[in-house]
Amino acid sequence: MSEFGRRHHDMGGLGAGPVEAGNEHDYAYWEKKIDAVRRLLADEKRNLFTVDEMRRGIEELGAKAYDEMSYYERWAASTTNILIEKGILTIDELGRRMEEVEARLKADAEGS
Amino acid sequence: MEAKYYVGDAVNVRRAFPPGHVRTPYFIRGQKGVIHEVVGTYSNPEELAYGRDGKPALMLYRVQFRQSDVWPDYEGSNADTALVDLYENWLEPGEGAV
Numbered sequence: 001m002s003e004f005g006r007r008h009h010d011m012g013g014l015g016a017g018p019v020e021a022g023n024e025h026d027y028a029y030w031e032k033k034i035d036a037v038r039r040l041l042a043d044e045k046r047n048l049f050t051v052d053e054m055r056r057g058i059e060e061l062g063a064k065a066y067d068e069m070s071y072y073e074r075w076a077a078s079t080t081n082i083l084i085e086k087g088i089l090t091i092d093e094l095g096r097r098m099e100e101v102e103a104r105l106k107a108d109a110e111g112s
Numbered sequence: 113m114e115a116k117y118y119v120g121d122a123v124n125v126r127r128a129f130p131p132g133h134v135r136t137p138y139f140i141r142g143q144k145g146v147i148h149e150v151v152g153t154y155s156n157p158e159e160l161a162y163g164r165d166g167k168p169a170l171m172l173y174r175v176q177f178r179q180s181d182v183w184p185d186y187e188g189s190n191a192d193t194a195l196v197d198l199y200e201n202w203l204e205p206g207e208g209a210v
Binding site: 004005006007010012013049050052053055056059086 | 129132133138140157160161162183
């Protein structure tokens with residue numbers, strides 16, 4: 001490794017090409033929901049996790065996942081992993097809920 | 113909490129590469145700078161990141177660096193500077209003014 005100790009996410013100063021101007025976009029509804037969920041989990045009333053934990057979780061996603069996921073996909077993945085670690089969500093309930101949502105989306109798509 | 117450094121003090125950023133969640137960017141480690149602002153006291157993010165309480169809190173500083181020091185191939189003005197927020201545990205006393 002040419003740069004000993006640099007972690008994958010710590011990209012300051014690495015070549016990244018020109019800045020794309022005019023690339024701003026509105027946030028999708030699901031992205032706003034991810035932001036809202038994180039804020040609610042971290043608020044003074046619930047205090048279930050900190051933004052620092054979320055950042056740590058993002059840094060631990062692995063280089064391939066980090067590069068391939070969008071910004072809010074990384075938030076969602078990290079938040080989910082931390083909630084599982086803390087026992088706030090179980091893998092089983094999450095898996096079952098994901099099945100339900102997938103089935104609902106499929107039914108909606110077929111019905112429309 | 114009392115600040116160890118004050119505006120104008122020369123500091124060096126520790127050249128350390130521990131694993132784990134660290135808020136000191138790679139590119140600034142080992143660089144010399146000057147305290148630009150004493151920002152205040154914050155819970156330690158290196159502890160908060162693992163679900164602990166972040167105590168004792170750390171003093172946070174806004175430190176000014178010369179761009180031409182930070183980037184060996186910097187083509188801009190020699191007067192250009194960069195400001196980086198750094199926690200006290202990453203700073204050591206520097207020598208003289210930069």
